[in-house]
Amino acid sequence: MADRALTLSAAGLAAAIFLLLLAPLGALGLSFQGFTLSAAELSALRFTLLQAGLSALISVVLAVPVARALARRRFFGRGVLISTLGAPFILPVIVAVLGLLAVFGRAGWVNGVLAQFGLPVIPIYGLQGVVLAHVFFNMPLAVRMVLHGWEAIPAERFRLAAGLGFTPADISRHIERPMLRAVLPGTALVIFVICLTSFAVALTLGGGPRATTVELAIYQALRFEFDLPSAARLALLQFALCALAYALATRISLPASFGAGQGRAGGPPAPKGWRGPFDAAAITLAAVFIALPLLAVALAGLPGLFSLPSLVWSAAARSLCVALASTAISMVAALVLALAAARGRGWPALAATLPLAASSLVLGTGLFILLQPYIRPASLALPVTVAINAALSLPFAFRILAPEARSLYADYHRLSASLGLTAWGRARWVVLPRLARPLGFAAGLVAALSMGDLGVIALFAGEAEATLPLLVQRLMGAYRIEAAASAALLLVMLSFALFWAFDQWGRRYAAT
Amino acid sequence: MRTLPLALACITLAPMAEAQMPVLNVLTYDSFTSEWGPGPAVEVAFEAVCACDLVFSAVGDGAELLARLQLEGPNSEASVVLGLDTGLTAQAAATGLFAPHGQAGGNDLPVPFADPLFLPYDWGWFAFVYDKAKLPTPPKSFEDLAGSDVKIVIQDPRSSTPGLGLLLWVKAAYGDRAPEIWAALADNIITVTPGWSEAYGMFMAGEADMVLSYTTSPAYHVIAEGDDSKAAAPFAEGHYMQVEVAGKLTHAPQPALADQFLAFMGSEAFQAIIPTTNWMYPAHTPAAGLPDGFDQLITPATSLLMTADEAQSARRPALDEWLTALSR
Secondary structure, three states: OHHHHHHHHHHHHHHHHHHHHHHHHHHOOOOOOOOOOOHHHHHHHHHHHHHHHHHHHHHHHHHHHHHHHHHHOOOOOHHHHHHHOOHHHHOOHHHHHHHHHHHHOOOOHHHHHHHHOOOOOOOOOOHHHHHHHHHHHHHHHHHHHHHHHHHOOOHHHHHHHHHOOOOHHHHHHHHHHHHHHHHHHHHHHHHHHHHHOOOHHHHHHHOOHHHOOHHHHHHHHHHHHOOHHHHHHHHHHHHHHHHHHHHHHHHHOOOOOOOOOOOOOOOOOOOOOOHHHHHHHHHHHHHHHHHHHHHHHHHHHHHHHHHOOOHHHHHHHHHHHHHHHHHHHHHHHHHHHHHHHOOOOOHHHHHHHHHHHOOHHHHHHHHHHHHOOOOOHHHHHHHHHHHHHHHHHHHHHHHHHHHHHHHHHHHHHHHHHHHOOOHHHHHHHHHHHHHHHHHHHHHHHHHHHHHHOOOOHHHHOOOOOOOHHHHHHHHHHOOOHHHHHHHHHHHHHHHHHHHHHHHHHHHHHHHO | OOHHHHHHHHHHOOOOOOOOOOEEEEEEEHHHHOOOOOHHHHHHHHHHHHOOEEEEEEEOOHHHHHHHHHHHHHHOOOOEEEEEEOOOHHHHHHOOOEEOOOOOOOOOOOOOOOOOOOEEEEEEEEEEEEEOOOOOOOOOOHHHHHHOOOOEEEEOOOOOHHHHHHHHHHHHHHHHHHHHHHHHHOOOEEEEEOOHHHHHHHHHOOOOOEEEEEOOHHHHHHHHHOOOOEEEEOOOOOEEEEEEEEEEEOOOOOHHHHHHHHHHHOOHHHHOOOOOOOOOEEOOOOOOOOOOOHHHOOOOOOEEOOOHHHHHHHHHHHHHHHHHHHOO
């Protein structure tokens, strides 16, 4: 019974997601006649694939040693560091770009130090800058996702390995690599698809029109050419790329099968020898790489933080409401889809991945066309923002929950079935305690992302309904660059506080 | 239920319905209506004389405004659209959504400007802004700039109206030589940003020596921040103009109020608000003159401006030239 109800609600959700993503394409007048790409669109496609592929690959490769070091070492400030890993990802794009430039730009700290020693300037603008920024955003996210993989390995495995006299290399081969094989493809997929729709970062740090992405071509088609079918075509292309990447990741990914543990805490053993300094170096380098741009953002925003205009606070309250509402919707949907996917079906995962590739501009414009004949768009600004934020952040929540939901199902399904637990009993005694850690992390990430997202509100917002990200943009547009930096810092602090609260809840709950 | 008070608090943040008065809806761009733009003061001044409720709906920028209007078509709640510029008016006129404004009277623009559909409310010259202390001898022309190692940041003409303005500037000044100029400028351009804010933010952070903005930008720093370190570099070719216009919609729900608003737009009450909120020149110079700080600005000897139709037909080929020159 419980199984059927779950499958049905997951199917309903998946249908709703496909409708939400595809109906706007129809509204834009998508047609398949003459589905060819111009030379400019082809080169945009090439650059998009190149930068997204490199960003995903580098983020994941760098994330593994950092996650491993965090999994097997205990040190002062470890908890804070793990929480801070969520911060880059939730920075508003323009703020993050200015933060990165303060560190790596022409007039940045790194080049300042180099100049002291008479060394040449390292240029940031170009493919390297785009990838650097994407790695800054996504590598910490990858670390968190891989770290969850390590933490989900039952402690009994490591004890058994110790009893058998496994060396660190043996542990890596028999326990860690299978886990990585299960976790990495999904992680790389998420990052690849996020970078697929990158536009402002790619253009600003790419150094010019060479760094044109498909999303910019969509922007141009919608804003300057008013060529709606063309925008719809390009949006469909993004979905197709996402679906392809999804298929590829699914083929590579192999679920790890460890068998159930007793849920004891305790990570992998901390090996001695050269691996000690290596782990210390991995953690230090990652921490510095993440902390420096964050520090730059904080330094830019601190001076004006206490003299912000009062309307910043009502915008902040509005953003908080939007974030909490989106989080509630997104988490329920992600949990249902993850539990359904754990039963071995493919469609819930595809439904929960596709929103990543959605162009929020196309989504917003399509919804605008669909709703406008019936309702005043301005009166829908906040509900539409909540719905779209929930949909766009669903993939992250799903990706974080899915691997652990799968092992939960494999390990406990038969036990709960034989105990005759009701759906509610399962949720209370099996799902919630086992998934608390990823649930907390996912909810934190979704809440923070929903605080920061701006894609859609700008299309609907009237005079009175500015959210904090929109206000940051307005301040910048009015020459108030310092005030904008302060409002952005406030946004980051609020996002981070939300993230931290949910994440801590998950880690606490899981520990008890 | 701890969530109940929270939910209630969230609902009360939604805007309240206004009192019963005729509502004039004006569609404009975001920075016009923001707390720091002309919008709030214009609203107070117009509502004092119109016995109506003036409501601004805002979208991103001028290009977005046109796209929004095309999306809404005849169903738009708006009676007036404010914030298009002459790079976009041909396209806007072609939609058939604009009615003649019927306002008589000239304006104080440096070049003759009259359009039956679109009425100017402010204007400015595009210019490269620099820091006087960091760049003691700024380039004096595009060719001078191309020959120097001065680094600039510009906006993308595919996503921003100043970016489009620069494209038309080079085209108007150099015609068939434009591709050559862009190729020579390529190594001066450190990057291209999606919009004005990112570019100006990068310039202020010291990433670039110059940024594409307006001759009036230094006035903001002088008047609002008491900082006279910024200046605009005069270019020998002349400076391309941005003329910002408003128009009345054919399907205006409040045609009479729309007429009243367009007439008000040319009045002292509206025009005096513009210089220190939109940081542009008002279309009609106020009787009391421009605010202190505007007298320090450069006045280009030559003003460049294509007609709406010229701009429309120049855009596509100029964009292709730009892409070719900078993609190499």
